[in-house]
Amino acid sequence: MTFTDPATTGTFADSYRAARIPASGPIDTRPISMTPADRAMFDPIWRAVLPETRARSNDIHLPISLAYAERLCVAHPEADAEVVLVATLLHDTGWGRVDESRIISEGFAGDWRKARIRYEHEHQGCEIAREVLPPLGYSNDFIERVTAIIDGHDTRPTAYSLEDALMRDADRLWRFDQVGIALASSWFGTDPTSYVDRLRSEIVPELISQAGYEMAIADLERSAELLRTEVLRPEPIREDAQ
Numbered sequence: 001m002t003f004t005d006p007a008t009t010g011t012f013a014d015s016y017r018a019a020r021i022p023a024s025g026p027i028d029t030r031p032i033s034m035t036p037a038d039r040a041m042f043d044p045i046w047r048a049v050l051p052e053t054r055a056r057s058n059d060i061h062l063p064i065s066l067a068y069a070e071r072l073c074v075a076h077p078e079a080d081a082e083v084v085l086v087a088t089l090l091h092d093t094g095w096g097r098v099d100e101s102r103i104i105s106e107g108f109a110g111d112w113r114k115a116r117i118r119y120e121h122e123h124q125g126c127e128i129a130r131e132v133l134p135p136l137g138y139s140n141d142f143i144e145r146v147t148a149i150i151d152g153h154d155t156r157p158t159a160y161s162l163e164d165a166l167m168r169d170a171d172r173l174w175r176f177d178q179v180g181i182a183l184a185s186s187w188f189g190t191d192p193t194s195y196v197d198r199l200r201s202e203i204v205p206e207l208i209s210q211a212g213y214e215m216a217i218a219d220l221e222r223s224a225e226l227l228r229t230e231v232l233r234p235e236p237i238r239e240d241a242q
C-alpha cells in the first residue's frame with residue numbers, strides 16, 4: 001500500500017503498510033466453492049436481511065465473501081471471528097435501501113469510491129445492523145464493533161483493526177472467483193480480460209493480509225485459465241483507424 005494518511009500514523013494501518021499481515025494459521029487457496037460458508041448460526045441474520053440481499057447481487061456477493069471471511073479467520077485465529085463474519089455478512093446490505101437507479105450510474109462510474117451513494121450504503125448498512133442484531137441477542141458492544149467496520153468499508157482508505165482488515169480482504173476476494181469476475185465486469189461495463197488485468201494491477205495491491213493475497217493469486221490464475229482471458233483479449237484500438 002502506498003497511501004499515507006497522517007491521521008492514522010502510528011496506528012494499525014502502519015503495521016501493514018510495509019508488508020502484508022502474515023498468517024498465523026493455515027492458508028486455504030483451493031476454489032472457494034469447496035468450502036461454502038457453513039455456519040447455521042448465521043441463518044437468522046440471513047433471514048432478517050432477505051430483502052436487502054436482493055439488491056446489487058448481494059445474494060451472490062455476500063455469501064461468497066462470507067466463505068472467504070471464514071477462511072481468513074482460519075488463517076488468523078487471533079482475530080475475533082464472529083465480528084469479522086457478521087460484519088462481512090451485513091456490510092453491503094445498505095445497497096438495499098438506496099435508490100437502485102443510482103447504483104450503477106454513480107456507484108461504478110468516475111471516482112466511484114468517493115461517490116455519495118457509497119457513503120449512503122455504508123450508513124444504511126449500519127442502520128440495518130442496529131435493527132436486526134439486537135432481537136437476535138447480540139450485545140450493544142458487539143454491534144458497535146460491527147458497525148465500526150461497516151462504516152467506511154469502501155470510503156475509508158485504511159483499516160483500523162485486524163477484524164476490519166479481514167472483512168476488507170473478504171470483500172475483495174470474491175471478485176477473483178469466476179462468479180465475481182462475471183458480475184463485476186458487467187457492473188463496470190468492461191470485458192473479463194480487462195477486468196482480470198484490473199484485478200491484478202489495482203486490487204491485488206490493496207490486499208492487506210498475506211492469506212488474502214495468496215488466495216487472490218491462486219483464484220486469479222485459475223480464473224484467467226478457465227476464461228481464456230489471454231486469447232480473448234480485446235484488440236487494442238489503432239490510432240490510425242480513428
Ligand SMILES: [Fe+2]
Nearest residue numbers: 091092153154
Ligand atoms: Fe460496499
Ligand SMILES: [Fe+2]
Nearest residue numbers: 061091092171
Ligand atoms: Fe462489498
